[in-house]
Each structure stands twice: as structure tokens, then as C-alpha cells.
Amino acid sequence: MKKNSLQIFSEPNSHGYYGEFGGAFIPEMLYDNIENLRQNYLKISSTKKFKQEFDLLLKDFAGRPTALYFAENLSKQYNTNIYLKREDLCHTGAHKVNNTIGQVLVALALGKKRIIAETGAGQHGVATATVCALKGLECVVYMGEKDIERQAPNVARMKMLGAKVIPATSGSKTLKDATNEAIRDWINNPIDTHYIIGSVVGPHPYPDMVAKFQSVISKEIKVQLFKKTGSQLPTHVIACVGGGSNAAGAFYHFLEEKKVKLIAVEAAGCGVNTGFSAATTLLGTTGILHGSKSLLMQTKDGQVVEPHSISAGLDYPGIGPMHANLFKTKRASFIAITDKEALNAAFNLSKSEGIIPALESAHALAALSKLNFKKNDIVVVNLSGRGDKDLNTYMKYL
């Protein structure tokens, strides 16, 4: 039996496994909530009422479909055809809102009154606070103390939207620790609270649920690309990966189209082997963090290693189980980009296309220089977010 040719990359099995990765490794205190979500998320999201409201909010509130933009100047630089999927034009400035709209609607259908979330760069926190404001839900966002400092504008936005931002002061004081604190909050508030995880990580059914809400990105790419080129399929799709939500969305409808090359871009930080990196597939081994089995940066004793990236959104020691499976099966190729290369790519896009990208997305752009393209290739880069939140960092290099 040819295992790979039969494998469905986009769907986990009934226990939440993508190949050998996934599952639901949660303490009993969370079992009831996770089980309730597992039994209901597909039911809820397939009702007519849900679909209508989700589609309407994506269109009129989030501003979808986002443009697929032919980047002429960038294309000339690389002597190929480069399209940017403009998730940076989404309301709140990144793709994150696709998922928070979906999950808030699920939470309301489950009768939840209070929303909690973790955030790294602050984009998921802002997107959660935004939809909670719209729906009148109490919102608490956990954010690493270090990230609160480096993403101050997003902290202010969350507060203005009525959310409470609680600093995570343990461990590396970044995304991993914010996630721990959010999980602890949920253990303490199991009845009225829904936890909106912002990436394709966490116990089943989160990776699948988040991937499905983000899959609108690749659904739109197919339609838009067909209008522009006469083909639904690009030759390459490139996206950055921290936990991997924007990549999951950009890859989703191409996962079973083997001709389409999928390129996942991780943060190498100061360099893969410097000890200051977040390149999980290169540095990680199989382990369990935040409720799923995946690739994980850890010591030989199984303690989670503190990652480093200039980009708060990629500063995570794990990766979603779907991506771990794409790596293991070689369905996607993984490239690591350093802080410096990402900065250069951000400045290059700003000057050549008039678009200031988020530092996360700049990693995906930097991968262009690491790949060989043919003149007729059609390359889609998922521009997951805009760079306003990163101005503090960019200003140091002006």
C-alpha cells in the first residue's frame, strides 16, 4: 500500500491525528469542554444559520475576499510571477480574524458568555477582542510580558476594544507561557468560558477547527487565480509558520493537489544553530505541548526550550500537528529564515511594492530568495498581516 498517496493531509482521524501527530493530551479538568467542542464544532459550523452569519461577517465585517495582488516589481526581481494574498487587508490587519469570527459564533452556539485567548504578536488578541466587542462578550487575553513590551500598539488596541490583557510572567514570557496561562484560566472557569486558540495547535478538535475557519484563504486564492490566469492552481504557495494558522489556511485547498509545491517558512531567529531560534521542524523532536503530539523544541529530558524570533508571532517552540505531518511526509518543504533576512525582505517589499508587511509575513517573503523559480511559475505568497504593529522594531533599522 502506498501510504502517502492515500493519506488525506487536510483531515485528522476521529482521534485528531494527522499521521502520527495530534490527539488530545489534556488533563481531566478540561475533558468535558474539549469533548463538548469535539462533538459539536462540525455540527454547529455546518448549519445554515452559522454559514450565513459567518459568510456575512467575513464579507462585511472582515472585508473579504481579500485581494490577490500581482506584485509586478517583485516578480521582476525574481523573474517569475508572484501574487500576494493580501490578508494584511483584513479588518484588524491580519488573517487571525477569520478564525475568531468562526470561534465566537461556535462559542455563542454553545451558550458561552466569556472568551479567553492567548496572543503572541497581539494580532490574535486584537482579532478576538474585536469580535467579542461586536458580540458583547467578556474577553480576557493572556500575553507574554515580553510581548506586551514589544507589541505595545496591539495591547492598546485590545484595551480600547474592551478586553482585559493579563501578562504571562512565567517561563520565557512569550506565546508559550501565554498559552499555559489561558489553559489554566479555562481549567478554573470550565462552565461559562470558551477558549479561542489562535493557531492550528492545541488538543483536537482545535487544529482542525482553526484550519477549517482559515481555509477561506486558499478557497479564495483558487477562484481569484482562475480569473487572473485561467488556472486554479499555482505552482508554489509560500507561508510563514509559527503555530501555523495562516499556512494552514493558505495550503488547505491545495493539500491534496500534489502538483502544487507548498513551502512553510519558519523563523531561524539569529540562526538555526545559535541557540536563539524558533525553527521547530529543524530543531524539534516528537513531543507533547499544549495538548497535542507534534514536533517540539525540547531538551533530551523533555523540558520545553525557550525559542527566539524577532517576530512575536513565530516565537513558539512547537508547530501544529497538521504541519508536523506535512513535514514528516515531505508534502511541504520547510525553510528557515533569520531575523536579518526577514527584516531585509520587509524593507524590500515596502520599497518595491508600497506594502509594509508584518514581521511574520516578511519571513515568507524572504523565502523567495531561497527558491529557484521558472519564468512561467505562479507563486502565491500569503501576506498574513500588515506591519504597523512592528514599527517599533522597524524603526531601529531605518
Added chain:
Amino acid sequence: MNNKLIQLFQTENKNLLNIYCTAGFPKKESTIEVILSLQKNGVDMVEVGMPYSDPIADGDVIQASNMVALNNGMTIELLFKQLNSAIKKIKVPIILMGYLNPVLQYGIEKFCTHAATAGVSGIILPDLPMYEYENLYKKYFLQNNLSFINLITPQTSTKRILEADNQSTGFIYAVSSSTTTGSTNLGENKKEYFEKISSLKLKNNLMIGFGISNKKTFNNACKYAAGAIIGSAYIKALAKNSNIEEATNSFIKTIR
């Protein structure tokens, strides 16, 4: 090898006191001194925490003790060495509690064998789901005569409580309320929950944990169970007084 925990429940099933400590806390070499002073003060079983960088079911106090222990260089390997070195002195049943990832990296089969050799009676792994245990790991626990202890909470359904009971050996760990470790009060309205569990006539004894910190909460828990488990309150006592013997003695006096 005999399982000391199962032997204990055969002779005693009232007012049992289980105290949690973190291996390698407050000092790397404190583990055995802490266990022996708990034993000397009449504690019925000792739950030894294997420190982890991301203990999601634990509150501030146990998190902090985990970080101290890790910074002290504590590992599972070292814990087994320490336990082996004192195997003749330790009479009290030892239960290891920890998160799955460090155990997986150690190798679950090797972990079970080494635990049994070091005289350990039972294992608590809160983030190992029953489904995964049943399918992948159960055989190693059985081969080594190790008790596997499941947690239940006020949210756990009757069906699942029975499943947990069926799978557990030693005791069932009843989490008193929906909380991480270290909350200060045992919920007043828990009578119904504990009475429901009693009415199910489980094959395993029940030990109640989370929110037990003093004589009052301990006695209250003992009304409904074979005994109770105290963690954060004892860790706090150890953090305050560097004399382990003294800290333990005066702490246990506040419980019974």
C-alpha cells in the same frame, strides 16, 4: 514486587494523608530528606512531582517549585538514582506525578521498569488521556505492577467515572473542584459530587485533592473519601523554612 500502595489500602482506608512534594525542591538533593521527614511524621503516602517546564494543571506555588527544581538540575534520571539510594529507608508508598512529555522522552517502557525498581508504587500523569493509556501504555504499567491513578472532576460524567475506576488501580484521584492546584478552599457545595461518587460503589478507594490545605479541609474531605492529598500548602511551608525536618513537622501538626 509487592505494591505498597495496594497493601496500604488493604489494611487502612480512613483518614489517609498523602503529601505532594516536588523532586529536587527546595534543593537538588532535598528529595529524599523531604520524603523521609514526611514518613517520620506519619504521612501515609508521598506523591513526588517530576518537575516540568509547562505544568498546565498547576497553580503558582507548584509552578514555581517546578522551576526551582529544574534550575537545580533535577531530572527523572536523577530522581530514580535518589530513590534507589534510599530504597531500604523508604517504607511509605511513593507515587510519581508528572506531565507526559518528560516521561515520553525518557521512554515509557524504561520509565515504568525503572520506577518499579526504585520502589515506586503508582503513577499519576494528568495529561495522559484514558484512551491513549489503554491503547499504548497500559501493558508497561501492568508488567511492572505499577498503579495507574486517574483523575476525576465534578464535570466528569458517571460513565466516565466508571471507566476511570475500571482502568485505575490503587486509588481514584478526585479533584475537588474545577481549578488548578493551590486554590485555598474546598468548595462548600461539593457534598453532592462526593455523595454521587460514593453511591457508585467504585472498586478503587477515593483520595480527594485540590483545595486541601489545613485540618478543616482535610477532615472535611476525609468524610467522603479514604483520605486527601495536600500539595501547594506543603510546598509553601518548605519554601518558608529551609530546615526541612522542622518545616515538615510543624506543617503536619496543622493537619492532624
